[in-house]
Amino acid sequence: MEKLRRGDRVGLLTSGGDAPGMNAALRAAAKVGAALGLEVVGVEEGYRGLIDGRIRPLDGRALDDAARRGGTLLGTARSKLFATAEGQARAKQSIAEARLAGLIVLGGNGSLTGARALASAQTWDGRPLGVAGIPASIDNDLGCTSMAIGVDTAMNTILEACDRIADTALAHQRVFIIEVMGRDCGYLAMTSGIASGADAVLFREGGKSDGEIVEQVMRAVEAAFARPEGRRHVVVIKSEGVRYDSAALKQAVEARMAGRFPEVDVRVTVLGHVVRGGAPTAFDRLLGSRLANVAVRALADGETQVMAGWAIPGQTHPPSRYDPHVSLWPLEVVLAETEKLATGASELVRWRVKALGEAEPVLYL
Secondary structure, three states, rough: OOOOOOOEEEEEEEEEOOOOOHHHHHHHHHHHHOOOOOOEEEEOOOHHHHHHOOOOOHHHHHHHOOOOOOOOOOOOOOOOOHHHHHHHHHHHHHHHHHOOEEEEEEEHHHHHHHHHHHHOOEEOOOOOOOOOOHHHHHHHOOOOOOOOOOOHHHHHHHHHHHHHHHHHHHHEEEEEEEEEEEOOHHHHHHHHHHOOOOEEEOOOHOOOHHHHHHHHHHHHHHHHOOOOOOOOOOEEEEEOOOOOHHHHHHHHHHHHHHHOOOEEEEEEEHHHHOOOOOOOOHHHHHHHHHHHHHHEEEEHHOOOOEEEEOOOOOOOOOHHHHHOOEEEEHHHHHHHHHHHHOOOOHHHHHHHHHHHHHHHOOOOO
């Protein structure tokens, strides 16, 4: 693809689940684009807005204010229509009508799959559309990036909740099962388990049966309550990706505890979308800004169908020339690695499980 020209329009689009730090990335992309002589505009409500042609100018003051907040100033929505040939055709038509020369997509697996689907899109004057992705997913379930936008904020939110719950668990001598987000990836459960000093962590990648999960929780309960001098409360962090329903797990643990620990209550707290919200941490604001800087500059220099990923320890893939901690990866490679993460075939998944066991041996027995 040829380099973008001064005055070319670049659209920013946020899609899928929102993630704290998205607004900081939007702000940085707009400012970097303006410095390069590009006109940066916003696409409202993801691919649905792209299909409908809802593309508008961006207000610098609004972006400055939004950068301190979670969510996304542009809004986000999932579009079943965009997954069809008709929807993609309409999106490509909107791109041409809006005179877009480039598009930057912030989001997770589905969002970047949509970005790849626009590989054949053309501008109003027949040039190939430049497309770049920025990883934004609190689950940290994307390949080719060690961190995605929103992960750090989500971890801190979970940690604060766990600390608060641990206080009341200790006061009442209770077992708390805390469910956190992580549909196909247990990263949040693993890292928050270590950081919070949890007694057990349950995650999909562990591959345990329902019976084995109950046994794991019971070992933590026995370690806490079987000895008079033991820890007198239990905190279990469970990823939503674990198919064993939290309410059913509670009942199974209560049944096992009835004879030995009849005075100990079991409670379930589902953090749910609380994990998504809140002001982004300093790291997420910086991460969003640096990834956006690289994505915009890559488009301006004629690169397309790439994602800006945060450096992975030990990677042999070269860093971008715009930031030594950011690499540009082909979207095809990103999506293939993301699939490996979801299926457990990735070396990274195996390393995470191994590292959890080494850092906190009692968490995963």
